[in-house]
Amino acid sequence: MSNEEHPTPPAEQTEEAKADISSAAGRLAVKQRAGGMIVPVVTALFAFLIGGLVVLGTGHDPLSAYRDIFNGAGLNWVFHPTTDIANTAAYNLSQTLLQTTTLILCGLAVAFAFRCGMFNIGGQGQYFIGLYVANWLGYSFQGMARLPHVLIAVVGATLAGAAWAGIAGVLKATVGAHEVITTIMLNWIAIWVGEWLFGDGGPLQNAANKTVPISNDVAGSAQLPVFWGQQQLQGLHVGFFVAIAALVVFSLVLNRTTLGYEVRAVGFNPDAAAYGGISVRKNLVRAMAISGAFAGLAGALDMLGYLYHFGQSDIPATQVGFLGIAVALLGRNTAVGVGLASLLFGALLFGTTHGLQSGVSTIDPALASNLTYIIQGLVVLFVGADLLVLSIWGWRKKLRPKHREATA
Amino acid sequence: MAEELVLEMRGIRKEFPGVLANDRVDLDVRRGEVHALLGENGAGKSTLMNILYGLYRPDAGEILLHGKPVSFGSARDAIQAGIGMVHQHFMLIPVMTVAENIVLGVEPRDKLFLDERAAETRVRELSERFGLVVDPTALVSSITVGQEQRVEILKALFRGADILILDEPTAVLTPQEAHELFEIVRSLKADGKSIIFISHKLNEVLEIADRITVLRRGRKIETVPREGATEPSLARAMVGREVLLRVDKPPATPGDVLLSVRDLRVIDERGIPKVRGISFDVRANEIVGIAGVDGNGQSELIEAITGLRRIDGGTIEVAGQPIIPRSPREMLDAGVGHIPEDRQRRGLVLEFSIGENVALHDYAKPPDSKWGWLFPQRMIERARRLIKEFDVRGGGPETRAGGLSGGNQQKVVVAREVDRDPKVLIAAQPTRGLDVGAIEFLHRRLVAERDEGRAILLVSLELDEVLSLSDKVLVIYEGEIAGEHVGEFSEHQIGLEMLGVGKKTEAA
Numbered sequence: 001m002s003n004e005e006h007p008t009p010p011a012e013q014t015e016e017a018k019a020d021i022s023s024a025a026g027r028l029a030v031k032q033r034a035g036g037m038i039v040p041v042v043t044a045l046f047a048f049l050i051g052g053l054v055v056l057g058t059g060h061d062p063l064s065a066y067r068d069i070f071n072g073a074g075l076n077w078v079f080h081p082t083t084d085i086a087n088t089a090a091y092n093l094s095q096t097l098l099q100t101t102t103l104i105l106c107g108l109a110v111a112f113a114f115r116c117g118m119f120n121i122g123g124q125g126q127y128f129i130g131l132y133v134a135n136w137l138g139y140s141f142q143g144m145a146r147l148p149h150v151l152i153a154v155v156g157a158t159l160a161g162a163a164w165a166g167i168a169g170v171l172k173a174t175v176g177a178h179e180v181i182t183t184i185m186l187n188w189i190a191i192w193v194g195e196w197l198f199g200d201g202g203p204l205q206n207a208a209n210k211t212v213p214i215s216n217d218v219a220g221s222a223q224l225p226v227f228w229g230q231q232q233l234q235g236l237h238v239g240f241f242v243a244i245a246a247l248v249v250f251s252l253v254l255n256r257t258t259l260g261y262e263v264r265a266v267g268f269n270p271d272a273a274a275y276g277g278i279s280v281r282k283n284l285v286r287a288m289a290i291s292g293a294f295a296g297l298a299g300a301l302d303m304l305g306y307l308y309h310f311g312q313s314d315i316p317a318t319q320v321g322f323l324g325i326a327v328a329l330l331g332r333n334t335a336v337g338v339g340l341a342s343l344l345f346g347a348l349l350f351g352t353t354h355g356l357q358s359g360v361s362t363i364d365p366a367l368a369s370n371l372t373y374i375i376q377g378l379v380v381l382f383v384g385a386d387l388l389v390l391s392i393w394g395w396r397k398k399l400r401p402k403h404r405e406a407t408a
Numbered sequence: 409m410a411e412e413l414v415l416e417m418r419g420i421r422k423e424f425p426g427v428l429a430n431d432r433v434d435l436d437v438r439r440g441e442v443h444a445l446l447g448e449n450g451a452g453k454s455t456l457m458n459i460l461y462g463l464y465r466p467d468a469g470e471i472l473l474h475g476k477p478v479s480f481g482s483a484r485d486a487i488q489a490g491i492g493m494v495h496q497h498f499m500l501i502p503v504m505t506v507a508e509n510i511v512l513g514v515e516p517r518d519k520l521f522l523d524e525r526a527a528e529t530r531v532r533e534l535s536e537r538f539g540l541v542v543d544p545t546a547l548v549s550s551i552t553v554g555q556e557q558r559v560e561i562l563k564a565l566f567r568g569a570d571i572l573i574l575d576e577p578t579a580v581l582t583p584q585e586a587h588e589l590f591e592i593v594r595s596l597k598a599d600g601k602s603i604i605f606i607s608h609k610l611n612e613v614l615e616i617a618d619r620i621t622v623l624r625r626g627r628k629i630e631t632v633p634r635e636g637a638t639e640p641s642l643a644r645a646m647v648g649r650e651v652l653l654r655v656d657k658p659p660a661t662p663g664d665v666l667l668s669v670r671d672l673r674v675i676d677e678r679g680i681p682k683v684r685g686i687s688f689d690v691r692a693n694e695i696v697g698i699a700g701v702d703g704n705g706q707s708e709l710i711e712a713i714t715g716l717r718r719i720d721g722g723t724i725e726v727a728g729q730p731i732i733p734r735s736p737r738e739m740l741d742a743g744v745g746h747i748p749e750d751r752q753r754r755g756l757v758l759e760f761s762i763g764e765n766v767a768l769h770d771y772a773k774p775p776d777s778k779w780g781w782l783f784p785q786r787m788i789e790r791a792r793r794l795i796k797e798f799d800v801r802g803g804g805p806e807t808r809a810g811g812l813s814g815g816n817q818q819k820v821v822v823a824r825e826v827d828r829d830p831k832v833l834i835a836a837q838p839t840r841g842l843d844v845g846a847i848e849f850l851h852r853r854l855v856a857e858r859d860e861g862r863a864i865l866l867v868s869l870e871l872d873e874v875l876s877l878s879d880k881v882l883v884i885y886e887g888e889i890a891g892e893h894v895g896e897f898s899e900h901q902i903g904l905e906m907l908g909v910g911k912k913t914e915a916a
Contacts, residue, residue: 258772258780261764268759274716275746275754276768277737 040330040337044344047378054374069371073351085229092354094229094236098306099320100346101236102127104243105298106324107342108250109165109291111333113179115254116287117267118172122165122183124321125190126292129164130157130299131310132197136204138218138304149221154300161296162289164190169288173281179288187321194315206309214311224305239301244339246294251335253290263287295321319373323349326379348375412439413475414602415460415571420469422455429455431626432469437571437602442593444605444617448646448843449814452626453606457573460604461493462486492564493573496580498556502549507531509548510563534565539595553702554585561592572596573604578612582701583871583903590616608646608844610639622646647844655851658859660879663692665728666863667713667744667832672722674708674887682708684887685722690832690863695854697866697878701906705887706867707749710836713865714746715739727831740769745830747821749837749867751814755821758810762800763791765809766824794823799849815846822850826857833857836867851877871906875899 052062070076074092082090106123113120134157141149168186171177197204199213206216229235254260265273266283274280298320303310323345330344331337352371415437422430430452437443447453458464460471462480470477473489480486483493500509507527516526531544540558548556557577564572574593578586593603593616607613613620614634621631622645629645644650667690674683682705690696700706711717713724715733724731726742733739739746748754756765767776767787775786791805798819802812809817818838825833835854839847854877858864868874874881875897883891883905891905 256782256784258777258782261767261771261777261782265757265760265768269753269757271754272757272768275714275736275748276757276771277735277740279735279737 040332040341043379043382044330046382047375050378051371051375055371065371069348069351071351072354073347075347075351083228085235091229092350095234095354096343096346096350097228097236097240098234098346099349100342101240101243101305102298102302102320103323103327103342103345103349104338105246105294105301106321107327107331107338108246108324108335109161109293109295109298109321110324110328111331111338112250112254112263112294113165113287113291114328114333115267116263116283117270118169118179118284118288118291120165120168120183120288120291121180121325122168122186122292122321123295123324124319125183125187126161126165126295127299127302127321127324128187128190128194128315128318130161130296131303131307132194132204132299133157133160133296134222134300134303135215135218135310138222138308139204139216141222142219144219144221146221149219150224150304153218153222153304154297157300157303158293158296161299162293165292165295166285166289169285172288173284191315194310195312198310198312198315212311213313215309217308218304222304223308224301226305234306237301237305239305242297242301246297247335247339250294250338259286295324298324330379413437414439414473416472416475417456417460418470418472420456420459420466420471422452422459422464422466428626430459430466433623433626433628435621435628435631437604438618439602440597440600441618442597442603442605442616444607444613444620445623446607446610446613446620446642446646447623448608449841450625450843451623451646453623454575455626456623457493457575457604457606460486461491461573487567487569490568490570491573492561492567492569492571494557494560494564494575494577496576498553498560500548500556500559502547504548505544506542506546506548506551506555506559506562507544509559510544510566512563514567531562531566534562538565538592538599540592552585553580554582554588557581557589558592561596569601571602571604573606575606576608577605578607578609580702580869582906583899584907586612610642613642614639624648643844655855655876657855657877660694660858662694662879663861665689665691666726667865668723668725668728669713670723670725672709672712672724673720674705674712674717675720676708681720682887683712686884686887686889687722688882688889688892690865692831692861692863693858694880695858695864695866695878696880696882697868697874698882698884699868699871699874699902699906700884702869704884704906706836706869706884708887709884710746710749710834710865710867713739714744714834740828743829743831745825745828745833745862747818747825747833747835747838749840751817751821752810756809756817758808760809761791761806762795762803762809762812762820763787763805765820766791766794766827768824769828790827794820794827798823798853815842815849818842818846818850822853826853830862832863832865834865834867837869838866839868839870839873871899871902875902 048066052066055062055065071089072092073096074089074094075096077089077093080089085091085094106127109123109126110120134153137153137156138149141152164186165183168179168182171182172179196202198215199205200210202213204215206212206214223231224237224239226235226237254264262273262278262283265276265278266280270280273283327338327341327345331339331341348371413436417433417435420430420433433452433456435456445453445456455464459466462483462485472478478489480489501512507524508522510531511527516523516530518526528544534540535542535544540562542551542555542558542562548559551559557580561572577589581589593605596603605613605617614637617634619631619633620637620642622629622642624646670687672683672686673681676682684705686709688696698706698709708717712719712733715736715738719733724733726744729742731738731742752758757768763784764787767790770776771782775783777783788805794800795805800812800816800819800823802816809820812820822838838854839850842850854864854866866874866877879894881893881897881902882889883902885906885908890908891902893902
């Protein structure tokens with residue numbers, strides 16, 4: 001009796017075992033893969049649908065509200081494209097793309113950690129750190145030539161963001177502290193560091209007026225060139241191309257380098273990765289640091305691209321790091337997805353604030369800007385409830401045959 | 409034996425998307441009968457029983473209980489109708505006592521609270537009636553696996569089961585424990601209970617069953633009485649072709665010592681010593697098998713040798729070179745290949761393609777990569793070659809590993825390990841969960857690798873497998889070598905040593 005099978009669990013349990021990825025992020029990644037491109041689109045549509053119901057509930061017409069947002073975001077530019085920035089649609093679009101730039105990088109910050117099985121909630125803090133360091137370096141080297149000055153400030157801020165996120169990575173790798181907890185804590189530390197830096201007597205407070213809790217402006221030599229629009233009117237700076245390039249780099253690193261191979265192996269199955277000879281701890285720290293680098297870069301580009309200065313009161317008003325989470329979730333942690341989701345949220349961010357300023361809006365200003373956050377919240381909610389979306393559309397069953405064939 | 413039919417399943421059909429798991433399956437069970445359900449993995453045994461137990465609804469067909477049609481919406485319905493199931497994986501709560509586990513959900517109450525004394529008394533009565541010896545007051549965490557199984561059986565009986573489904577009940581037992589289980593089954597049968605015994609072990613089916621129903625690919629092939637059935641006839645019905653039941657293995661000609669372990673000690677996460685001073689050698693052209701009941705330090709031993717777990721003491725030499733295994737990478741580079749016991753948890757990244765999985769150890773070296781840059785095309789080419797060489801079916805180099813069947817997944821793992829040309833190959837449960845055809849392939853391959861000059865350390869919970877493949881057998885019990893056997897193996901003696909009885913052999 002040699003050729004005996006060793007029993008396996010019944011098919012159902014095997015299926016569970018296949019989905020048994022050790023982290024919540026990993027599990028979500030697996031499930032998201034199964035949904036393909038359709039589910040994120042459905043998720044977004046659902047969010048808009050329910051957002052529309054909210055608008056309806058306030059006694060307004062959701063369709064005209066969405067049209068205002070569309071036009072306010074400058075998306076109507078595609079109907080009559082022009083580079084003339086005096087054109088309203090062109091200006092609106094440039095502003096939407098400005099938001100998109102930041103969102104791409106904040107989204108990548110979440111997505112990269114996600115691919116390594118971690119949930120980086122700390123994009124906000126890492127972004128702030130990048131912002132602070134870019135402001136400090138951008139102001140510090142007055143009179144330097146533009147290229148080295150910009151490079152110093154950008155690289156310094158990026159590394160600072162990496163180091164900040166790296167703290168969470170080190171804590172996870174050494175003592176097992178969960179990255180969700182530590183990155184949230186690091187966000188608060190970053191916020192209060194900012195309050196101190198720009199506050200009365202703070203090291204980065206402006207030199208001219210010691211009663212105003214605002215930083216100095218970065219030197220002209222550290223400011224990024226604007227290629228669409230005017231510098232004084234918050235034109236679109238070259239950082240936009242940096243963000244696009246970051247999408248390409250993200251994709252190449254993940255899919256075409258040994259580093260990316262390790263990140264994905266650890267993200268999908270840390271046990272198998274360790275067995276394969278990959279150091280899981282090293283990858284946790286490294287992936288977290290790379291994530292932080294994306295967020296730090298976002299902070300640098302914003303500071304050097306159009307903000308130039310930052311104050312205490314700006315800190316609580318800044319939410320872009322958190323929006324990165326929704327961007328990454330909706331974008332399925334892929335480069336293309338993050339790019340498209342960033343455009344969507346960028347349009348929402350600017351469209352809701354600008355759609356009503358143009359005077360044609362019919363909706364309540366307070367509701368208009370909140371609509372972004374309502375839709376953001378709904379997207380996060382629906383992405384979390386992916387299976388719900390799948391089963392509502394009856395696709396869940398269609399996802400199973402792949403496995404069933406395998407066990408038969 | 410009474411001819412009274414207690415259960416009839418007629419024309420049961422169950423389709424999962426893409427797979428017909430049960431296709432017009434009939435099954436009838438008599439009162440006081442042991443009815444074996446025999447078939448390979450994926451033959452539809454579990455599906456059929458899950459339908460009977462109310463976990464799945466059949467697409468077509470009917471179930472008659474004592475002649476009356478029934479329809480179960482949940483396991484609760486099935487239990488109420490007198491059906492009990494003992495799963496392969498026990499569902500007991502370790503911190504509670506045996507009696508508490510048994511009465512869970514149907515507790516005898518003393519007003520609001522559990523009446524412990526009543527529970528214990530009733531459990532004791534039941535266990536005496538059927539010869540299921542187990543102490544009702546013992547904590548489940550303190551009893552053996554064989555006893556846990558008795559608790560599961562008692563649980564079903566306590567809920568009034570007349571029809572008891574035993575799903576692969578001997579999988580976790582030693583030969584002695586299995587023998588005791590058969591005694592219990594016979595006493596249940598004598599009491600008029602009907603038992604459905606799911607198995608794919610031909611010998612035990614022939615020992616215990618009155619009638620045998622064979623399933624293959626979702627269809628019922630035949631129902632035969634035990635009288636007249638033979639192992640080859642059942643194997644043919646199961647697989648659909650003649651099967652070589654024995655491993656053809658020329659005698660070993662052991663060469664140099666390639667793996668030498670001396671006084672190895674390993675502790676687990678909780679600081680408990682799991683490997684307590686083990687020494688052995690594995691030579692080139694030799695398969696050394698480690699037999700033992702699950703949880704006696706096998707996993708920790710393998711993890712130590714492969715660098716997945718820190719050692720607490722002792723030495724390891726690979727091909728004469730002493731190594732302190734600090735990381736899996738170190739052992740991989742030293743020439744130790746490892747077929748892990750859980751291919752889905754450890755052996756493969758299921759979300760990766762076959763090509764990416766084949767590169768799992770060597771992705772960072774040429775030809776897979778250079779200066780950190782990957783060459784996916786080269787991985788694909790290698791995967792294509794190995795898929796052909798190892799007859800991996802069900803996908804190409806770019807197919808997700810998770811989409812393959814268990815046997816083909818294991819072939820990918822073995823292909824990867826063997827292709828690295830390791831000096832030492834550690835095979836942990838290499839055929840766990842595989843069907844007869846895949847087992848045949850893997851066993852032949854292991855013997856072939858032995859004859860290539862590798863030193864093979866085989867660790868398996870399947871005693872038959874250890875006995876048929878090994879040139880030397882070591883028995884592990886509580887982290888120590890309890891026996892060493894070369895040449896003729898006494899299954900009885902090895903079984904005793906696995907249980908820690910008859911520790912008479914040379915101390916490690």
